[in-house]
Amino acid sequence: MSVVVAKQLVKTYVTGDIKVEAIRAVNFSVEPASFVSFIGPSGSGKTTLLNMIGCLDPPTAGQLQVVGQNITRLSRQDAARFRGEHIGFVFQDFNLIPVLTVFENVEYPLQMVQSWPREKRKTRVMEMLDAVGMADQTHKYPSQISGGQKQRVAVARALVTNAKLVLADEPTANLDKKTANMVINLMKQMRDEFKTTFIFSTHDPRIVDNVEITFALDDGTLQKLEKSAGGDHV
Amino acid sequence: MFNIFQLAARNLFRYKRRTLLTSTLITLGVVSVLLFISISGSFKALMIGQITDSMLGHIQIHKKGYLASIDSLPLNRNLTGKQIDKVVQILAEEDGIEAYSMRIKLGAMFSNFIETTNIRLNAVTPTDEMKTAPLLADRILEGEKEDLIKPGEILIPELIAIGMKVKVGDGIVLVANNKDGSVNGQNFTVRGILEGISGPGGRDGMIHIDDAKSLLRINTVEVSEITIRLKDIDKLPAVFTSLQEKLGSMKNQQGMPVFEVHTWEKISPFFNIAKMIDLMTFFIKIMLVAIVLVSIMNVMIMAVYERINEIGTISAIGTLPNKIMGLFVLEGFLMGILGTTVGTVISLISIAIMNATQISFDFGRQTGLLLSPTIGATDVVLVMVIVIVIAVLASLQPAWKAARMDPITALKHV
């Protein structure tokens, strides 16, 4: 069963008299444990699409199914509950909570979103920090670690609740190429280890080399790209 | 719930500057309210003490109708033998009475052999009077304070001493009308000058009760008023009610009440001033509460604004709106508790220090009055509860705003 199924999905923003068709009737599906990217220039609709999949923004029209559930119309409360249960987020700006340590940031969803007991939390957080290679930095604050390290912590936080789907909107936009590749490789490695589905977006064609499935977004329309053998499509 | 509590506490600890700022404001508010209550209360108690202890007493008993005609000091409205016995018997049954003094109040002509003027006098038994009005002796400006008054002596009010140019040791004559209309005169030696105070009886002179009887030719037991001092002024309402029930209900053959019982509050105009102090205290409390409310609200709104990104993040990853709301309200609540606790501790310590250092001040002619601020447990608890409730109320609106924030908009905020 597909993790994400979108049918004739439309998102139109209306501000005053201006109508922006950010997503124009797209169809796609994402299979479990796959590693998917949406690539497109700025303004092509990547964020809009990921926000809809992530239950942060309701579609204007069409059907959207995530982890087997129709999420086309959910109340605020149900949407929040759904996100907390099934989806992990990695943000472009890392969005770690500045006053919490690395450990506490990863622990947060287990404490405030799902209510894990203390000891279980600790084991789980250390397991995830170990997996992303941050186990030796647990007591540092976000301001004390590098961008790449922040994104590792963010990946650990996204995975800590056993989310079935991790959404990452331009997770590498604020990183240099080397670090960006490292983060993409880490996410892929996490997919291999935990069988979590990863969907991320980027405007940088260079970093999609080792992505298995790529959708190209352009002005709200979607096209599935076939993987070229040499990975030198530009 | 416990998790939110833990997180809220941790946030307060981590957002140190904000926490310090808010709780300092709360602390300041609490300290000013508590100190104001205790100091104004101390002033009030001191002034009441001055009033009651230097003349008025706490409760006065008269024959029914006496107070209404007190200006003419009527001798025909005195309490007589059996009535006095009844009062003495009832006072003996009553707990909480420290002492009482029986006074004959009279008007007389005062002559220094050159000029004559009117004088109002209280005739007392010195031992009883000193126990009932312990500060009375302090009002003696010149002359011996010991034993208050002896037969043949008179304490004259300051105004008459000045007006009639009479000094301590001078001889004077008092001439008074008796009940039967005849006139009698008697010689006295000026024993001392009595400082005037405001309020009833504050400008009266004083003689020994035996002299009043001979001057007025009274050969039975007869007094104009019985002034009572309580062991504890806080028991005033209880003792008053009890005396009022027992004495106020007594009727004579004609079915008219025999006695009238009054508290100092009823007799002294100062009571209105005391009530004004209470009213002022109340308004200052309201003002301070408003200040606390506005400051916490301000800081909480700032906090929510500064943490929009954080709110967006925790909301996006699935924190339920009511938990976000709970987090912010709890932060306000904990800051309230912190500020209030610190404020209360500081206040109590300050009050203790003020009492230990014995701050003295002068009030009119009274010098060296000691400020002894106290605060009741109920006042402390009430202020604490109010301020904590205010802290929670002030964080409700910002917390609600945080909880309702759209995660996408919040995340976009930089």
Ligand SMILES: Nc1ncnc2c1ncn2[C@@H]1O[C@H](COP(=O)(O)OP(=O)(O)O)[C@@H](O)[C@H]1O
């Ligand atoms: N809240 C919004 N209101 C109006 N227009 C919006 C809003 N969000 C995005 N858009 C528009 O939708 C289009 C797609 O935006 P977005 O999904 O952010 O693209 P990307 O993430 O690929 O840069 C853009 O034209 C953008 O201006």
Ligand SMILES: [Mg+2]
């Ligand atoms: Mg975008």
